[in-house]
Amino acid sequence: MSEAAIKLTKGELEKMLAALMRDRTVFAPGSTGAKLEYLPVDDVSDIVFGDELPYKSPKDVFFPRCEKIVTFSENGAEAELPETQTVLFGARPCDLEALDMLKTILTQGKFKDPFFAARYENALIIGLACAEKKPGCFCDQRETDLDYSEKCDLFLRADGDKFEVLYVSDKGKKALGAHIPGLEQFKNTPREFRPAETLSLDAAEDDLFTKIDWEEITETCQSCGICTYVCPTCHCFMFKDVEEDDKAYRYRNWDSCMFPKFTLHASGHNPRAAKRERYRQRVAHKYVYIKENFGMTACTGCGRCIRSCPAGMSIKTVVEGIREELQ
């Protein structure tokens, strides 16, 4: 076995992605104008390489912002599960961590979300290391190594004008093997995870409700919900029915715990009517409730909510403040 790792030039990588495009839909960082996001691309020249982190997470590749989940007709109700084979290219370690969490939450609980599960099973996920931390990122404090993740099929790291490639899963090995003859001769050593100081909350639920001044914390919050929109782990949703011709369709859309109507009962009663209650829900759900249910904190430190907030709020600062308060 050679000591050399697999390295591809950008041209070789593009060739591989172009080949994958023949029978798969490839989602990769691209731009529709102003901002970088994960878009379906049908030409490798549309892929934006580089170290910029797309403003929105790639969660909608698996959990679209809007998707049809039921068709009602005279014959009954039917559902079509997604069958498209996809590639997600360029997902960063924080996002790979988040997708793995979504997989756990949505497919390993009591009920399996068949739409998410089908999309996840049909995807080849190619991760990409971040060269540098971006302003607002705190992945190093959230158990995410910006340089490596094994929660994907293939993992890439930019190295000069080349990309070092690691295969992580069998699916990844097979996909890479189709383009690199003699795959076994190369070194494929996963990097060791580098744990760092962890920003987490070990608070009792009750303390979060009684000892923290959420009114003050949320003074500037606009309840706009952008934090939940760009977040890689937020997954709340609502259903919306639409009638067209003789049929009715049910769509699943992203919803947000930041919106006043999120918990509004038909009777008018609203368990979380105030902004401070809704924001508390978001922080507590990510840092306390999911940890209680699944053993993990559903924040990867990707910094997107911090960079996107029009009021300059930071979940990192808020969590640090709570830790101090409850010490």
Next chain:
Amino acid sequence: MNMNPYLPLKAEIVDIVQETTDSELDVKTYALKLGGGAKMEFMPGQFVELSAPGVGEAPFGFASNPLRNDTIEISIKRTGMVTDAIHSLEIGDSIFIRGPFGNTFPVKGLEGSDILFIAGGLGLAPLRPLITYIFEEENRAKYGKIQMLIAARTPTDFIFFRDYAEWRKIKDVEITLTIDNEVPNWAERVGFPHNLVTEMSFDLEKTYAVLCGPPIMIKAVSQKLMEMGMPQDRILTTLEMRMTCGVGNCGKCNIGHQYVCVDGPVFSLAELEGMPDEY
């Protein structure tokens, strides 16, 4: 339960009973039969999501006997878009249903105990599966004395009124009806449940209280029961929340680390005391 928890089944409305007709309290009970002779197995306390296609979907508790599930009954108050649409349906029309969801009343745990049911208004509907389950001939002897305090605003606001005479014929069953304000020709009680419960005699050591009604009634009655010395883990209720998915994914009914749709809707007061007050 099919593999896709979001996919509803088609059912036919085989009967509709107009329970109350007040413009502010228009309640109808729908009897539904699943397509193709299928049956929905459920237990007392569970709920379903009912769809009016093209309008939307909402959660409702079962209101019928789980041991007689050739048809299932659901009581619906006209309140919003979905319930408006359902109220416009007629016998023979289709409706879509998915479930059952949620936990159940502890039917085994209640065996050997006396039970005090306290229901306010439409709150009797989600208790009816447990009541009728207990009153089944094969089950009746497993439970002790059954007392019911059923409250409604006015004499015409009671739901399942037709059941009361039958229930009163069953051994060791005592039913007290009460309304909010005095009216002519009303021979039963007047007053709110939390004021009447103190007059009822039950053995604190061997009674479970099972409550359902408006949140304010549940809070007032459970407070009174605790003052009377009833342990919190013997006071059971069922919560209402906005619930889109029914399977713990959509986030709406999340209270603390629990989800009303999977960890509830049945909770004991002891459990509720350990949860944030967000219901």
